[in-house]
Amino acid sequence: MSSTETATRSYRSELRERQAAETRLRIIAAAAELFSELGYAGTTLAKVAKRAHVSVETVQKSGPKSALIRAAVEVTSFGVEGDRDVRELEAGKAFLTLTDPEQFPPLAAATMRAVNSGSAGPWMALAGAAHSDPELRAAHVEFLRAIRRQNERVLGLFRDRGWLRDDLPFDEIVDRWTVLSSVDTYHRLTAYEGRTLDEYTAWLERMVADTMMAR
Numbered sequence: 001m002s003s004t005e006t007a008t009r010s011y012r013s014e015l016r017e018r019q020a021a022e023t024r025l026r027i028i029a030a031a032a033e034l035f036s037e038l039g040y041a042g043t044t045l046a047k048v049a050k051r052a053h054v055s056v057e058t059v060q061k062s063g064p065k066s067a068l069i070r071a072a073v074e075v076t077s078f079g080v081e082g083d084r085d086v087r088e089l090e091a092g093k094a095f096l097t098l099t100d101p102e103q104f105p106p107l108a109a110a111t112m113r114a115v116n117s118g119s120a121g122p123w124m125a126l127a128g129a130a131h132s133d134p135e136l137r138a139a140h141v142e143f144l145r146a147i148r149r150q151n152e153r154v155l156g157l158f159r160d161r162g163w164l165r166d167d168l169p170f171d172e173i174v175d176r177w178t179v180l181s182s183v184d185t186y187h188r189l190t191a192y193e194g195r196t197l198d199e200y201t202a203w204l205e206r207m208v209a210d211t212m213m214a215r
Helices: 003-042 045-052 056-061 065-078 090-096 101-130 134-160 170-180 183-192 197-211
Strands: none
Touching: 003 045, 003 056, 003 065, 003 101, 045 056, 065 101, 065 134, 090 101, 090 134, 101 134, 101 183, 101 197, 134 170, 170 197, 183 197
């Protein structure tokens, strides 16, 4: 095989992989929208296919509905699939650049505003369906544990710098942040209590400064 033929095959292979990745992202985005609008039970693969402008067979290749909602939560949260270390992602890297403890509360609040406002729909659909579906309940629990691990990773950076309260066990500070920054808290404040995104962000910033940071 000539070098030209090899290069052509390589190019075609890369093109197919890129097209497949783009199609999958389109399917996940469509699924995320539908889970937000219709809930888990109301979303079907046929509806996802129609929204994504692909065939049902193409959607099926991306996995069953349970896999789609997991992917939808991951992608709408941080833009990638899988349990990636948040410190390696753009949202997490921003925390590594902080030089002053006063910078942490506003960045933390702004980050969770972006994460929660994007992922609330799929997340609440997953949480609702988890009550009656053992597979989704397991996925929900797995997500909750992964979120806490991510919180430990980030907060550990600032514990080591002496920025966090030292009159409380580190685990309790992690617990506080996990509850304050959760999608469930965001959803309750914005959807049920009617707070605007700006009001939610200001509230979260105050809570971080008042309950987690060193005096």
